[in-house]
Amino acid sequence: MILVSLVLSVGCASAEPAPGPSGRSPSAGPPTTASPPAASPEPAPSPTEIAVDPPGALVAPGVLKIGPEGTLLAAAAGGSPTGRLREGVLVPFSAVQDGWAKITTPCELTRWMPVASGGRLGRPAVVLDPGHGGNEPGATGPTGLLEKDLNLNVAARAAGLLNARGVPTALTRTSDYRASLPFRVMLAGSSSAELMISIHHNADPDGPRPTPGTETFYQYRSPESKRLAGLIYEEVVPALAALDVPWVGDTDAGAKWRLGSSGADYYGILRRSAGNGLTAVLAELSFLSNPAEEQVLRRDDVVQLEAEAIVRAVERYLGTEDAGSGFTTPYPRTAPAGSGGGTRGCVDPA
Numbered sequence: 001m002i003l004v005s006l007v008l009s010v011g012c013a014s015a016e017p018a019p020g021p022s023g024r025s026p027s028a029g030p031p032t033t034a035s036p037p038a039a040s041p042e043p044a045p046s047p048t049e050i051a052v053d054p055p056g057a058l059v060a061p062g063v064l065k066i067g068p069e070g071t072l073l074a075a076a077a078g079g080s081p082t083g084r085l086r087e088g089v090l091v092p093f094s095a096v097q098d099g100w101a102k103i104t105t106p107c108e109l110t111r112w113m114p115v116a117s118g119g120r121l122g123r124p125a126v127v128l129d130p131g132h133g134g135n136e137p138g139a140t141g142p143t144g145l146l147e148k149d150l151n152l153n154v155a156a157r158a159a160g161l162l163n164a165r166g167v168p169t170a171l172t173r174t175s176d177y178r179a180s181l182p183f184r185v186m187l188a189g190s191s192s193a194e195l196m197i198s199i200h201h202n203a204d205p206d207g208p209r210p211t212p213g214t215e216t217f218y219q220y221r222s223p224e225s226k227r228l229a230g231l232i233y234e235e236v237v238p239a240l241a242a243l244d245v246p247w248v249g250d251t252d253a254g255a256k257w258r259l260g261s262s263g264a265d266y267y268g269i270l271r272r273s274a275g276n277g278l279t280a281v282l283a284e285l286s287f288l289s290n291p292a293e294e295q296v297l298r299r300d301d302v303v304q305l306e307a308e309a310i311v312r313a314v315e316r317y318l319g320t321e322d323a324g325s326g327f328t329t330p331y332p333r334t335a336p337a338g339s340g341g342g343t344r345g346c347v348d349p350a
């Protein structure tokens with residue numbers, strides 16, 4: 001479709017923008033100098049996933065993890081089955097009644113499921129959001145590597161590392177399925193997480209660059225989000241730069257913001273999470289559309305390198321007052337950043 005090919009050619013993040021001209025108005029402070037990474041704590045002998053408690057007496061709101069048998073869904077508590085959700089999917093729940101929980105599915109359907117079909121997820125400190133999924137693949141590399149798969153690979157590795165190091169971390173999407181932007185933010189909000197990082201890989205660079213074209217977008221009005229974006233930038237760029245790759249990027253690569261015409265954050269994941277009081281960053285780690293970058297991104301060690309950079313940034317955010325770096329003033333953008341993120345054509349993971 002023309003629309004899809006157009007939007008895929010200008011970026012990869014699902015924008016879900018408010019209508020109107022693109023953002024301007026600065027106030028991102030001057031660049032700061034990089035500081036060395038803080039010493040990391042010793043890995044703790046913890047599980048690599050957040051604890052999931054037996055149903056027991058659930059108190060809403062919260063997050064349920066669908067158990068190994070999957071779950072049936074019904075339109076009302078105790079009602080006839082109208083659908084299913086697969087094992088491992090995380091869903092927010094808002095009420096509990098007679099052994100049933102009222103949930104929101106990844107496609108934003110309101111349904112009920114037996115509480116016994118899942119377990120309550122412990123409170124995460126961090127939610128990692130692997131961009132795209134299902135029939136929304138995001139960007140595609142020249143030889144077919146899909147952004148949705150790469151994003152999930154990086155996010156799952158980072159979540160496993162953070163959990164093992166004592167920073168409880170959950171994913172908004174646990175396998176290959178669609179999940180709307182409102183669902184992702186609702187899930188993070190229901191989990192009471194402190195931070196949300198949306199993980200993406202980019203397309204359509206301005207041209208060659210001597211260093212990786214990493215971009216981290218922060219919530220314009222949040223100093224915390226700005227700091228997190230600066231720390232992610234500061235960790236990801238040198239980690240990737242160790243690779244011998246002809247990099248590409250935009251001329252304003254860095255830690256930056258983008259506003260929509262209403263003056264709110266352009267990217268739905270940042271705007272909606274800001275509305276929930278959640279500190280969030282959208283990270284475009286590297287350019288999947290660049291043949292040389294796609295080739296290295298097929299390697300496990302490079303995916304691991306990106307994941308470890310995210311982990312170091314989170315640990316420094318939580319454990320230090322480091323300011324981050326790479327702050328830049330973005331040039332005005334009017335082209336849409338990407339389609340999707342809504343529920344049109346959405347199929348829940350049965």
Ligand SMILES: [Zn+2]
Binds near residue numbers: 012013131147201
């Ligand atoms: Zn993307």
